[in-house]
Every structure is written in C-alpha cells, then in structure tokens.
Amino acid sequence: MISLPLFSLLTDVAVLAQHGPSDVLITGLTLDSREAGPGIAFCALRGTATDGHKFIEIAVGQGLAAVICEEFPATMNPATAYVLVKDSAEALAHMASAFHGHPSRQLQLVGITGTNGKTTCVTLLHKLLRELGYHAGLLSTVQNQIDEEVIPATHTTPDAIRLNALLARMVAAGCTHACMEVSSHAVAQHRVTGLRFVGGVFTNLTHDHLDYHGTFDNYLKAKKGFFDALPKTAFAITNADDKRGPVMLQNTAARRETYSLRGAATFRARLIANEVHGLHLEIDGREILFRLIGVFNAYNLLAVYGAAVLLGEDPMEVLTILSGLTTAPGRFEPVVSEKQRVTGIIDYAHTPDALENVLQTLHEIRQPSQQIITVVGCGGNRDAAKRPIMANLAARLSNKVILTADNPRFEDPLEILAQMQAGVTAPDAAKVQTVADRREAIRTAVALAGPDDIVLVVGKGHENYQEIRGVKAPFDDKLILTEIFAELNK
Incomplete structure (x- = not known):
C-alpha cells in the first residue's frame, strides 16, 4: 500500500492556507465523499451538477486524513488536515501525479485532441508502437490497454486519480510509451494537469460539446489549452488544413509541426485513390496502399505518421506497418x-x-x-x-x-x-x-x-x-x- 506524507503530495500545489496537523500520512485520494476513510485525502471539487464542498462534513465524519478545498468549512476537526487552494481540481491532478510517482515522466506520452479522429489516431498509434516492438499503453474512448490487457473505458479521459493510476500500472508493466485521447472536458477540468507529454496532436475542430462549454470559443480554448501547457521539450503537430489548426500552435512552447493534404507542411500527403478496398496515398514522396477508407482517414494516417516520426521512428518502417493496420472498433x-x-x-x-x-x-x-x-x-x-x-x-x-x-x-x-x-x-x-x-x-x-x-x-x-x-x-x-x-x- 502506498503511504506518503501529505506535504510530499503538495510540492506542485499552490497552497493558500493550511489548518490542522501537517504530518498526516496519505494512503489514497478521492473526489467522492463516500470513499472517504482513514488515510484518505478528500478533494472537494466544484462540478456542474454538485459541489463537493457540501460533503466535507460527511467525509470528515468518516475519519479521513485530509481535506483539499477552495473554501474552509465553518467548523474544522482538529484531527484532520485542511488545505486551502485556488482550484481543487488542479490541486488534485498534481497530487494524483505525485501520489503515483509521476508516472507520465517515465513514459513517452503522446496526447491526441480534436473533435473527430482522436480514437482512430490513438488506436493506430498504439498498434504501430506495439508492432515496432515497444510495450505501450492506450487510453481511449473505446478501451484502455496495457500492452494486450484490455481495461474497460468509462470516459474519453478518466479523472486525474484513475488516469495516474493507469499510467502507473503501465510503468509497472514495463511500458515505455503511452498514447491517449485528450478531451476538451479533461483539459477544462484539469484531469491532464501535471502530466508530462512528449507530444501533442491536433486532428480538427467542429461543432460539439457546446452543452458543456457554452460557446464554440470556450470549446476551442479548452483544446488550445492542451497545447499551451506542452513543455518546450515536446512536439506539437497540427492539421494545417483545418482553419483552427494554426490557432492551436499560437502560444505553445513546444516544437511546432504541421501535416497537410492540400498545402505546405512538415508532413505532406497526396491522395491518389480512395476506393472500397482502401486508400492509395503518396506520403513524403513514397506511394503506399492503406487498408483504411476515406479522406478523413488519410488525415488520421498522416497525423499518426507524423507523430511517430517525431518520436524518432524510421519513416519507411512506420509507413510499412501503417499500411497493414485496421481502424478502431466502431469507426467506419x-x-x-x-x-x-x-x-x-x-x-x-x-x-x-x-x-x-x-x-x-x-x-x-x-x-x-x-x-x-x-x-x-x-x-x-x-x-x-x-x-x-x-x-x-x-x-x-x-x-x-x-x-x-x-x-x-x-x-x-x-x-x-x-x-x-x-x-x-x-x-x-x-x-x-x-x-x-x-x-x-x-x-x-x-x-x-x-x-x-x-x-x-x-x-x-x-x-x-x-x-x-x-x-x-x-x-x-x-x-x-x-x-x-x-x-x-x-
């Protein structure tokens, strides 16, 4: 069982104030008050449906070790540690990463975001990495995988606690690479905060999730936020043919790259044929037949090719493997x-x-x-x-x-x-x-x-x-x- 001092989990958290003991040991994190108990740190998140701060007293009554909150409750238990932060979701993400030993820092982690194509791209990239001989993890809408072990997926991007736990399992299983879908919800809710990505891929941006984000501009900003947070050691590759593609790279510190079927780009493809048995493309001067169908899949293949090359893989070997791969379940x-x-x-x-x-x-x-x-x-x-x-x-x-x-x-x-x-x-x-x-x-x-x-x-x-x-x-x-x-x- 993991057991860590509370202060060691707060290294990357901007703490505004603390109350109660500072030497408590943490054996688990939760954002659900029903899971609170001895050794547990409860993070009170303000959600769209409910506010976790309403359940602090209930959680404390179950004997938990610490409360992470944006507002101290009126009464505080002297045996419980209370930590005041500006944003509980952001704090939780940093704490979850620290609790599991910062697993993303031990992986070549690539995130893929956009409205359409995320699942196909991460599935193709995961299959490609496995074919190249790597132990690799997958986090997708369809399913999560640790090499061949399949773990059912409940969200496109899990909450920060489950996400870091899965990444830690990948590290423990010997994975060197991981590829994951990064949803706009995940960025807005800080689920991916604190993760270290070696690369980010943008597919496209169209009308979706306005029920949550309210406006298209907010949706765009959530996607862009992923690239804004990438470190300068990472690469950021975007679809140059999507009018929002260049926007994603405006403020990123990462190495900026592009892919295109229509114009100048780091990675170029020309559509030769799109037929019932597959695609015939010329990519960077090489003609290749692929099993996938449709122009949208030409973009997906090109995005994955670009990401793999930026990871340091041999272009010809990547194309050869991609030519034999099939799409993700439920995708055409x-x-x-x-x-x-x-x-x-x-x-x-x-x-x-x-x-x-x-x-x-x-x-x-x-x-x-x-x-x-x-x-x-x-x-x-x-x-x-x-x-x-x-x-x-x-x-x-x-x-x-x-x-x-x-x-x-x-x-x-x-x-x-x-x-x-x-x-x-x-x-x-x-x-x-x-x-x-x-x-x-x-x-x-x-x-x-x-x-x-x-x-x-x-x-x-x-x-x-x-x-x-x-x-x-x-x-x-x-x-x-x-x-x-x-x-x-x-």
Missing part, C-alpha cells in the same frame, strides 16, 4: 451480408462534421447504382443545436433515412426526433421516416436495402449499451446488424 467498421449482398457500416459519427465526412466517403467509393440508407439519432441531454443539422445532412446525402433513438438519457426520444425532423427540408421529406426503437430502425433499413446497397448505422459506434432514463441496457449496433443479417440469411 464494415458488416457484410454475403447472401443479400448488402454492406453495413457502423460508425461513431455523432457530430455534423463527422456524419458529413462518413457520407461523403461513401459517395466517393460507391457505385452509381448503390443506395445509401442511413440510420441516425442524437443523444439526449447533450447539445441540441446539432439535431436538425444532423437530420438535414443525412437526408441530403442519403437515398433513404431512418431517424431513431440514440442514447436519449433523460429526454423524451420522440421530442429529440421531432427536433431532428425539423431540419429536414421539403425536397428530402419523402426520403425520411421515423422509427423510435433503434433495433427496429436498423431492421427497417436492412429491409429497404437491395443487392449491393449500403446500410450506414451511425452515432454509437463501439458503444455496447443504450441509456434510457438513467438505465444502461445492452445494445450493440454491430451485433444487432449482424443478427438481422443472419436472420435473413436463414
């Missing part, structure tokens, strides 16, 4: 019915830009006779502004559309669907129907498909559940589509 993932000759595509696209990219890719690779039948929904208790936009895009770029439930959470699915339907214009109205039950929506799309048609199911990707009224019930788009194909093949 095919499910084929041989008997019906129908191709299903499962994708996580849950933003307008991601949906448009997927549909444009299908238009680029399909034959003129092939129909695109799209099943799409929007999550509840999230950014509602994108709902009519998503439906409009699906209707314009598909032959047929089934609007359905995604994860309605605590919202009425029919109300979400009505908001989506409002985005469908008169010329496209005949293409669109609503089937609230997601399984039946997928079944309907398959029934509408003829030989060689494409059924696109978007929004949930790798997720294996559907959340309704706070309950997560098993639901896997890929599994359901596979089952429906099997039923029809009997």
